[in-house]
Amino acid sequence: MEPEITIRVADELLMFLPAARRERVSRVPHDGTSTLGHLVESLGVPLPEAGPMTVGGEAAGPSARPDAGADVHVAAVPRPQRVPLEPGQTAPRFVLDVHLGTLARRMRLLGLDTAYHNDMDDPALVVQANEERRVLLTQDRGLLRRRALWFGAYVRGSRPDAQLRDVLDRFAPALRPWTRCTACNGDLIPVDKHEVEDDIEAGTRRSYDVYGRCGDCGQVYWRGAHGDHLERIVEDATRLVGSGSDTGRSWSS
Known part of the structure; x- marks a missing residue:
């Protein structure tokens, strides 16, 4: 039989798996060269959504190469999730993709530093996120899989109310309501x-x-x-x- 690796994912991550294979336990072929990060993403889970991972009960990073027969566990990102802050920052900065305009205005309403442009393409979003150290929020799984992106997060929910709750639950940012322009993000x-x-x-x-x-x-x-x-x-x-x-x-x- 071809050697395999068993990957168990948290329930919170099942949404990223194809509907036909949406099970907590997956068995994938072992080729001897694939990294743990590659194997997890091959299931459909973007790495920014994968939390702590273990191989045989031992903590492992995305660059680890599991042996044949390994038992891998992939947890969801712990909440609230810590975002590295620049000196003087009290809350994370964000940039949102073109499909999240209403969410952007609501985040600005709460005083969160939220960049948004309705005509910015994916490469430009990654550049802005990296240069300004902003968390890129999106519902585009492919965008989250870009290797150059320093920090991204998938926004859960189809309506702005649910999306905002998800962002606040995930990052628990300090709020300063009514201090930002909802049109352009200025103070x-x-x-x-x-x-x-x-x-x-x-x-x-x-x-x-x-x-x-x-x-x-x-x-x-x-x-x-x-x-x-x-x-x-x-x-x-x-x-x-x-x-x-x-x-x-x-x-x-």
């Missing part, structure tokens, strides 16, 4: 009312006195009663992560 800077009078409607000038402007694109925001929908997003996120501030007073624009 919101407090401004006096007279500085923005020409940029807002007369009714807004009469009703509100506290304003902010995006330091990058110039979008004006004002403190006021916002839609219940955005308030709920912030409140739910704050409960999940256990951080945040000033959730009761939102910016309108």
